[in-house]
Structure formats: C-alpha cells, structure tokens
Amino acid sequence: MxxxxxxxxxxxxxxxxxxxxxxxxxxxxxxxxxxxxxxxxxxxxxxxxxxxxxxxxxxxxxxxxxxxxxxxxxxxxxxxxxxxxxxxxxxxxxxxxxxxxxxxxxxxxxxxxxxxxxxxxxxxxxxxxxxxxxxxxxxxxxxxxxxxxxxPREGRLLLEREPDGHRVSAGPTTRQAMSSMIGTPQPELTVYVEDAFAEKLVRQALPGEHRLRVRIVPIGSGADVVRQLRNHLRAGLDGPAICVLDGDVTQNQLEAWSNAQDLDSTDSCLRLPGESPPETWVLDALLTDDQYHEELARSARLEAGPLAATLQRLRSTSAHHDIPRDFALRYGIDEELAPYLITACVADHPDLQPIRDHVASYLNGA
Missing domain, CATH: 3.40.50 (Rossmann fold)
Incomplete structure (x- = not known):
C-alpha cells in the first residue's frame, strides 16, 4: 500500500x-x-x-x-x-x-x-x-x-498488546478502553434481575467479551427490579441500565410496573424465556434437548439415564428456588457450584438470544 x-x-x-x-x-x-x-x-x-x-x-x-x-x-x-x-x-x-x-x-x-x-x-x-x-x-x-x-466513537482505536503482536479494536467505549488500561473490568451496562439464579443464567448466556463489560445485580421481586431500574435512570447512576425479569412475570404485569414508573418497557425491560421461573425453564431445556442433557452429564461426570430421572423429579417440585440446592445435595456437588453448572449447559439456548442481542445493542451504541 x-x-x-x-x-x-x-x-x-x-x-x-x-x-x-x-x-x-x-x-x-x-x-x-x-x-x-x-x-x-x-x-x-x-x-x-x-x-x-x-x-x-x-x-x-x-x-x-x-x-x-x-x-x-x-x-x-x-x-x-x-x-x-x-x-x-x-x-x-x-x-x-x-x-x-x-x-x-x-x-x-x-x-x-x-x-x-x-x-x-x-x-x-x-x-x-x-x-x-x-x-x-x-x-x-x-x-x-x-x-x-x-x-467520537469513530475516532477511537484501542491498541492492546498480545503475545504475538498487537490487537486493534475500532470504536471502543470509554469504559472498554479504561478496563483494558486499568486491568479490571469497568462495567458499561447494569442489568437488574430478580435473584442470584437469574443473575447466573443471564451471565452465562452472554459471550465472554460482553460479560466483562456488564454488571448484573440481583434485586428481589419483579416490581422491586423495575423500581430499582427507575431509580437508576432518574438518579443518573453509573451508565445505562436495563432489567431482565423472570419468565413467570406476565407481559401485563411488566407493562403495569413499567407504566407506574414511567418507563418504556420495550426498550429497558425484558423477560427470561418461558412462562415459568428460570430454574424450571432450565430443567425443561435440559430434559427436552439431548445436547444440553448430555453436556450436563459430561460436566458433572454423571450417567445420562439416571440424571434424566433426577431432573424429572426436580421438575415436579413446587419449590423452584430449591432446585439448584436439591441437585447439589443429590450428587454431592458444592451448593455454590451447582447453579453455575446447570446454567452453563443451556447458555447458548436460542431462546436467550433476545437478551444477548439487547445487551449487545447497548454496548455497541454506548
């Protein structure tokens, strides 16, 4: 040239x-x-x-x-x-x-x-x-x-040293660039969710390059999550924010909570897939798709057949918050590790793609 x-x-x-x-x-x-x-x-x-x-x-x-x-x-x-x-x-x-x-x-x-x-x-x-x-x-x-x-974003280039040379990223956000220079992630987007299980599911669903740029915060009930999002946006807190509610929250509930807080639910409020709590949705995905079922069996070093029977029994429980704990006790797995293990196996599920796309749109436009 x-x-x-x-x-x-x-x-x-x-x-x-x-x-x-x-x-x-x-x-x-x-x-x-x-x-x-x-x-x-x-x-x-x-x-x-x-x-x-x-x-x-x-x-x-x-x-x-x-x-x-x-x-x-x-x-x-x-x-x-x-x-x-x-x-x-x-x-x-x-x-x-x-x-x-x-x-x-x-x-x-x-x-x-x-x-x-x-x-x-x-x-x-x-x-x-x-x-x-x-x-x-x-x-x-x-x-x-x-x-x-x-x-302007189009005037920025992030130059990072790698073992075999340098990597150049076009149009980085300020926080993305500062994360690289500081050496620790500086979140560019806050995602509010209901509980710790939803936090792990959303985190696992995001690609690694986006996980580093997002802070995911469990809040409590769906109404409290929407209220916290409103407080974040009105107070001008650290960067943009969205919320992701559990799948058992109906669209009418979501719109009612959003309207009460003067929020545009189509832009800032999403739901996890399914029409049930996220623990139940994950079990359904593990039971209906051999790919996810076999991935869990490999990751936990379990036999696929008995595992399917255990997942079916867990699916019938009404105490959905206890599902990760019961799974951990059944197989002698650390209770802290169990939620990560079962959510990681369904992380690439296509029904989670709208959340990935929505987060990406915020990060790319930040």
Whole structure:
C-alpha cells in the first residue's frame, strides 16, 4: 500500500521540559540577539482561550538559535518561564498545527499531558473545530478517560498488546478502553434481575467479551427490579441500565410496573424465556434437548439415564428456588457450584438470544 506524501509533525508533550529547568534556553533568550517571532493566528488564540478558560490577547513563540520560548499577553505579560504545563502544552500543539499546510498530519503523544479534566474536554472540542476548518488531521495517544469521552466513537482505536503482536479494536467505549488500561473490568451496562439464579443464567448466556463489560445485580421481586431500574435512570447512576425479569412475570404485569414508573418497557425491560421461573425453564431445556442433557452429564461426570430421572423429579417440585440446592445435595456437588453448572449447559439456548442481542445493542451504541 502506498500512502500519499503529506507534511507530518510530531509533538511529545510528556517529554517537554519546563523552560525554567533549561539553563541553555534562559541564556539564549537573555542575550542581545533578536529572536524570530511567530504569533498564533486569531483562531488559534481564541482556541487557546477556550481550552484554558481565560482570555489571551496574544500568544507568540520567540525562537532564538533554534530554541523556542512562548510569550503570552493576558491581563499581564509573561513568558514560558512563568507559565503552567497546560499553557505550554496548548501552545506546543496549536503552534505545531499552525505550521502544517492543508492536508498535514500532526502526531501527539499523551495529548492529555498538563491539562486538567475540563481543559481536556475543551482541548478536543477546539482541535476538532480547527482541523475541520483547515483540512488537517491529528493522531494522538492517550490514557485519559476525559479525552476518550470527548472523542467520537469513530475516532477511537484501542491498541492492546498480545503475545504475538498487537490487537486493534475500532470504536471502543470509554469504559472498554479504561478496563483494558486499568486491568479490571469497568462495567458499561447494569442489568437488574430478580435473584442470584437469574443473575447466573443471564451471565452465562452472554459471550465472554460482553460479560466483562456488564454488571448484573440481583434485586428481589419483579416490581422491586423495575423500581430499582427507575431509580437508576432518574438518579443518573453509573451508565445505562436495563432489567431482565423472570419468565413467570406476565407481559401485563411488566407493562403495569413499567407504566407506574414511567418507563418504556420495550426498550429497558425484558423477560427470561418461558412462562415459568428460570430454574424450571432450565430443567425443561435440559430434559427436552439431548445436547444440553448430555453436556450436563459430561460436566458433572454423571450417567445420562439416571440424571434424566433426577431432573424429572426436580421438575415436579413446587419449590423452584430449591432446585439448584436439591441437585447439589443429590450428587454431592458444592451448593455454590451447582447453579453455575446447570446454567452453563443451556447458555447458548436460542431462546436467550433476545437478551444477548439487547445487551449487545447497548454496548455497541454506548
């Protein structure tokens, strides 16, 4: 592949030393020789004011012997020897951008360096405006969630190191990128469910890449779940949220609870498959599909025939919440492990696909 020739400049903000620490710079600019003076244009000066939240009358870069020193005029006059790192970084970026011709590319390492969170958001907004007007391009690296939030999804790439190279993911959400950088998942979507068994069923049904990005929280009764969802959305809590109710909740009940809380049930409220509690639905799936039945037999190291008889007896119980516990006691399985074991075997059931699709739509649009 051949790329067109274009002007390219590079700014590494994290490697810029404060002028006060450079004795050679002070000696060069304290001499009698006249420096070359390059003022920022009016649009760049206005951008500087918007980024840092103060009015700049003029911003100039004085270059003497190849060594640049910034000069600013606000309510007073001062040079790079007396300015903060945010000002120095803004001037370095804006002056480099101004030097580039139309179609030029500016590479910036650690673009957030020296900027406080609010200034980071203003920085991206102003740079986006300038490069759009002047037909230029910026490619930058960042570890800042504020920079990521300010960038459009189509302008983001997540670069992750792997044993045999690197993996590039296009359009990551801010939390997806921060999860990778922090090393622990940062949930992008909260899913409220009724109880711990429903939580395990929903978690197992999601693909691994989505499980890392979702927080699933058991709440209690169906009405309480819908009420908690309303509280989450109205309070503006951490990210978007939906709820998944048990299959024995009727559509009329769901709509009544949603209407009482002023929620759109079609967008934010789902039901698990079937018209029975999730424990019973799982047993039905295990009994009616040999694939799931055999998978449970293999996973639990049990004989398929006797297992089917046990599942049939469990299916007839009216205390559906006791099904995982009774299964564990029958086969000497840890009570904590049993719900994971039986839900994992039906995790790819097609009736769970609407939940997978709904979660994916939130994550892809976040």
């Amino acid at each position: 051949r790329f067109p020739k274009r002007a390219i400049d590079f700014v590494s903000l994290s490697r810029i030393l404060p002028p006060a620490e450079l004795g050679a710079l002070r000696r060069r600019h304290s001499g009698a020789s006249s420096p070359e003076i390059t003022p920022l244009t009016a649009p760049a000066t206005e951008a500087m004011s918007a980024i840092l939240g103060q009015s700049y009358n003029s911003v100039e870069v004085h270059t003497n012997g190849g060594m640049p020193l910034a000069h600013c005029e606000t309510a007073s006059s001062y040079t790079g020897f007396d300015m903060g790192s945010g000002e120095a970084s803004a001037i370095a970026i804006l002056s480099a951008l101004e030097r580039l011709p139309v179609g030029g590319l500016l590479l910036i390492e650690e673009i957030e360096h020296g900027f406080h969170p609010e200034a980071q958001k203003h920085l991206i907004r102003e740079l986006t405006r300038l490069i759009s007007e002047r037909k230029k391009q910026i490619v930058c690296t960042t570890h800042s969630e504020y920079i990521l939030d300010a960038l």
